Amino acid sequence: MKAAIMGYGTIGSGVAKVLDTNRDIIKARLGEELELKYILDLRDFPGDPHEDCFVKDYKKIAQDEEVQIVVETMGGVEPAFTFVKEMLEAGKSVTTSNKALVADKGAELMEIADKHGVNFVFEAAVGGGIPIIRTLTACLTGDVIEEIDAICNGTTNYMLTNMEQFGSDYNEILAEAQALGYAEKDPTADVEGHDSCRKIAILTSLISGKTVDFNDIPTEGISKISSTDFKYAKEMGCSIKLVARSVKEGDTYSCRVAPFMIKPEQMLYHVAGVMNAVSVKGNMLGESMYYGAGAGALPTASAVVGDMVFLARNTNRQVKIGWEAEKLTLANPLEQRYRFFVRTSALQSNIENEFGNVEYASLDLDNETGFVTAEMSEAEFEERAAALGGIISVIRFY
Amino acid sequence: MKAAIMGYGTIGSGVAKVLDTNRDIIKARLGEELELKYILDLRDFPGDPHEDCFVKDYKKIAQDEEVQIVVETMGGVEPAFTFVKEMLEAGKSVTTSNKALVADKGAELMEIADKHGVNFVFEAAVGGGIPIIRTLTACLTGDVIEEIDAICNGTTNYMLTNMEQFGSDYNEILAEAQALGYAEKDPTADVEGHDSCRKIAILTSLISGKTVDFNDIPTEGISKISSTDFKYAKEMGCSIKLVARSVKEGDTYSCRVAPFMIKPEQMLYHVAGVMNAVSVKGNMLGESMYYGAGAGALPTASAVVGDMVFLARNTNRQVKIGWEAEKLTLANPLEQRYRFFVRTSALQSNIENEFGNVEYASLDLDNETGFVTAEMSEAEFEERAAALGGIISVIRFY
Numbered sequence: 001m002k003a004a005i006m007g008y009g010t011i012g013s014g015v016a017k018v019l020d021t022n023r024d025i026i027k028a029r030l031g032e033e034l035e036l037k038y039i040l041d042l043r044d045f046p047g048d049p050h051e052d053c054f055v056k057d058y059k060k061i062a063q064d065e066e067v068q069i070v071v072e073t074m075g076g077v078e079p080a081f082t083f084v085k086e087m088l089e090a091g092k093s094v095t096t097s098n099k100a101l102v103a104d105k106g107a108e109l110m111e112i113a114d115k116h117g118v119n120f121v122f123e124a125a126v127g128g129g130i131p132i133i134r135t136l137t138a139c140l141t142g143d144v145i146e147e148i149d150a151i152c153n154g155t156t157n158y159m160l161t162n163m164e165q166f167g168s169d170y171n172e173i174l175a176e177a178q179a180l181g182y183a184e185k186d187p188t189a190d191v192e193g194h195d196s197c198r199k200i201a202i203l204t205s206l207i208s209g210k211t212v213d214f215n216d217i218p219t220e221g222i223s224k225i226s227s228t229d230f231k232y233a234k235e236m237g238c239s240i241k242l243v244a245r246s247v248k249e250g251d252t253y254s255c256r257v258a259p260f261m262i263k264p265e266q267m268l269y270h271v272a273g274v275m276n277a278v279s280v281k282g283n284m285l286g287e288s289m290y291y292g293a294g295a296g297a298l299p300t301a302s303a304v305v306g307d308m309v310f311l312a313r314n315t316n317r318q319v320k321i322g323w324e325a326e327k328l329t330l331a332n333p334l335e336q337r338y339r340f341f342v343r344t345s346a347l348q349s350n351i352e353n354e355f356g357n358v359e360y361a362s363l364d365l366d367n368e369t370g371f372v373t374a375e376m377s378e379a380e381f382e383e384r385a386a387a388l389g390g391i392i393s394v395i396r397f398y
Numbered sequence: 399m400k401a402a403i404m405g406y407g408t409i410g411s412g413v414a415k416v417l418d419t420n421r422d423i424i425k426a427r428l429g430e431e432l433e434l435k436y437i438l439d440l441r442d443f444p445g446d447p448h449e450d451c452f453v454k455d456y457k458k459i460a461q462d463e464e465v466q467i468v469v470e471t472m473g474g475v476e477p478a479f480t481f482v483k484e485m486l487e488a489g490k491s492v493t494t495s496n497k498a499l500v501a502d503k504g505a506e507l508m509e510i511a512d513k514h515g516v517n518f519v520f521e522a523a524v525g526g527g528i529p530i531i532r533t534l535t536a537c538l539t540g541d542v543i544e545e546i547d548a549i550c551n552g553t554t555n556y557m558l559t560n561m562e563q564f565g566s567d568y569n570e571i572l573a574e575a576q577a578l579g580y581a582e583k584d585p586t587a588d589v590e591g592h593d594s595c596r597k598i599a600i601l602t603s604l605i606s607g608k609t610v611d612f613n614d615i616p617t618e619g620i621s622k623i624s625s626t627d628f629k630y631a632k633e634m635g636c637s638i639k640l641v642a643r644s645v646k647e648g649d650t651y652s653c654r655v656a657p658f659m660i661k662p663e664q665m666l667y668h669v670a671g672v673m674n675a676v677s678v679k680g681n682m683l684g685e686s687m688y689y690g691a692g693a694g695a696l697p698t699a700s701a702v703v704g705d706m707v708f709l710a711r712n713t714n715r716q717v718k719i720g721w722e723a724e725k726l727t728l729a730n731p732l733e734q735r736y737r738f739f740v741r742t743s744a745l746q747s748n749i750e751n752e753f754g755n756v757e758y759a760s761l762d763l764d765n766e767t768g769f770v771t772a773e774m775s776e777a778e779f780e781e782r783a784a785a786l787g788g789i790i791s792v793i794r795f796y
Contacts, residue, residue: 018540018682025542028607029720123537129683131537138536139521139529142416142703144423209426267689270668284416284700285527285690291665292686302682305540317715322427 004038007074014301072096095307097124103198129299143282154274154295155190192221200244210328254331260398345390402436405472412699470494493705495522501596505723527697541680552672552693553588590619598642608726652729658796732777737795743788
């Protein structure tokens with residue numbers, strides 16, 4: 001069984017390493033060798049153990065009939081989309097770790113795969129090494145999935161965990177995470193929640209069978225979270241986690257990405273550092289959770305190679321995932337109901353005028369009051385908070 | 399697609415309920431109806447919604463060519479084995495929730511399935527609703543599995559959680575668990591660890607590809623755990639959990655079922671009540687964990703129905719799991735290395751004579767001392783503990 005890797009960066013070279021390290025057990029599982037024939041990259045890698053495999057023109061891979069499995073680990077939508085499309089059209093099955101590509105073009109690529117009798121899979125695109133995609137599409141198939149709550153971005157979870165542990169402020173921790181390579185130079189995609197948003201869009205597409213446009217999901221990152229917010233959280237026995245949520249509402253889902261106050265009774269509370277976890281509630285199964293390394297070269301490559309084994313076991317057989325191109329109209333996010341933690345410079349009497357009986361979270365800070373509202377809709381909260389004024393920060397309760 | 403259920407007890411009737419409740423989504427996933435044609439049970443169920451399906455002779459199912467999928471939820475090795483064997487020989491694929499059957503006859507049934515071009519699967523036999531079997535056999539296929547640590551018995555985890563929370567003693571909690579239906583009248587299989595032992599034997603067979611005899615696994619239950627042990631645990635910042643372990647040693651695995659002292663830094667610490675979790679370490683993936691309801695009619699039935707969907711998607715196609723009948727010789731458990739928590743009536747000077755520098759866990763109890771040894775092998779510990787004498791209890795550190 002011959003394979004090719006497109007993109008020899010962190011994940012792509014990780015895939016080569018997993019194939020090398022675990023060659024014997026993979027061969028035993030498949031009954032044949034899974035052999036790397038090509039690596040596509042514009043750069044040169046002199047001295048690399050796979051030096052002979054490198055090519056600079058993707059058409060060389062597309063035209064080689066021996067290659068049955070192609071790995072896409074380039075990242076970004078283009079040229080990844082063009083390359084993947086051509087591989088599928090050439091009758092090769094593809095696995096990708098590229099969440100931007102899957103969130104943007106997943107249904108389209110699946111349709112192309114379908115037309116050409118091959119498979120397009122993407123276990124590594126969500127949750128890194130956590131096998132959440134196959135869990136949803138091939139395991140929890142007797143259930144209606146009622147809710148998904150995911151800590152699915154390692155950078156922000158690392159940052160929040162450290163802010164909590166060391167009382168540091170956001171900018172301090174961001175600089176540290178960048179120095180350690182846990183955050184990128186331009187951290188926007190992670191810290192503003194865009195990465196988590198794409199991932200929950202993919203998961204929601206998979207459980208609904210239709211396509212969720214990630215632009216429809218209200219998304220808030222962690223860049224406004226301060227050490228003071230964490231002091232309040234501690235006072236209330238909570239942690240703050242960036243959670244990507246999708247909750248079934250009638251025939252559709254209601255989605256949001258935002259920082260949440262979360263209690264130790266919830267398993268997600270205990271997910272620390274760069275680890276990720278996806279909690280899935282089924283109408284028969286109840287709660288379940290899938291936990292592991294959400295990023296990193298080898299854990300992500302482990303998921304890609306798991307996909308390669310899956311593709312090798314399913315050559316000449318199409319495995320339907322049931323994700324259609326038709327757009328899913330999400331439920332109105334303003335109808336989501338939460339309890340809201342609020343910091344405001346407004347007077348206590350005004351707080352009670354607007355929100356009635358609230359729970360105060362007292363830190364004895366000058367010039368501000370922290371409180372938790374009763375459960376209400378987003379729309380109602382927005383209205384009352386605007387009337388109250390002086391809002392410093394708002395964090396929903398999970 | 400026609401199916402049959404053998405055994406209409408808690409799980410079997412749960413399977414019927416899942417099929418009824420989620421009929422539409424299952425049909426959408428399969429592209430055809432998954433229809434229950436027979437239910438085998440010696441009892442009568444007048445007024446049951448599936449009243450027309452009941453049969454008392456399993457041969458009626460075996461001989462009906464329309465039936466392609468059979469569910470075995472009778473429990474026990476016989477007559478389940480005879481019935482399942484005949485179904486496979488009649489060309490029907492089978493899923494079972496019966497860990498006793500799988501631990502005892504798994505490889506043999508898989509071989510029979512193989513010979514007759516059908517599939518034999520058993521997702522619900524370990525971890526109830528947690529999809530751990532398919533995770534190991536179809537997801538983490540790029541990894542060498544280096545370690546599995548499982549809280550895989552809901553009864554004992556419920557009991558331990560309550561002993562911890564309320565300071566109750568073992569017998570008190572057992573009576574309560576029995577009254578609530580969380581423990582059976584004869585609780586031996588759960589509380590003495592036999593159930594966990596069979597489950598870790600199955601998981602170790604799956605990751606090694608050979609057959610583990612559960613009789614080879616040293617197994618200790620929770621019946622000797624007292625409220626005093628939990629007081630020591632609290633003093634040391636630990637919880638006590640019944641963990642079923644399997645650790646790769648060279649070409650084989652080293653297994654044990656026992657109560658362990660476990661710290662909050664471990665995710666397993668946070669698995670409370672009747673919930674189960676399986677932690678899996680891969681050589682590329684690192685740590686991952688799968689958490690959910692390990693028992694209960696609907697969660698377990700959810701896994702069975704997931705298997706039915708899998709079988710329906712794979713009629714006329716054999717999915718190899720790679721579990722051979724050949725016996726796996728486990729590593730010598732006396733070579734396992736742990737730190738041991740020990741309570742003894744021996745004098746402190748004798749403790750230090752035998753164990754050198756130890757950490758004391760002081761509860762200021764008359765007539766006993768608690769301490770934690772340095773890491774050492776089981777063999778070495780046994781020798782030193784015998785020399786010390788006066789041992790009240792021993793709990794390994796995870």
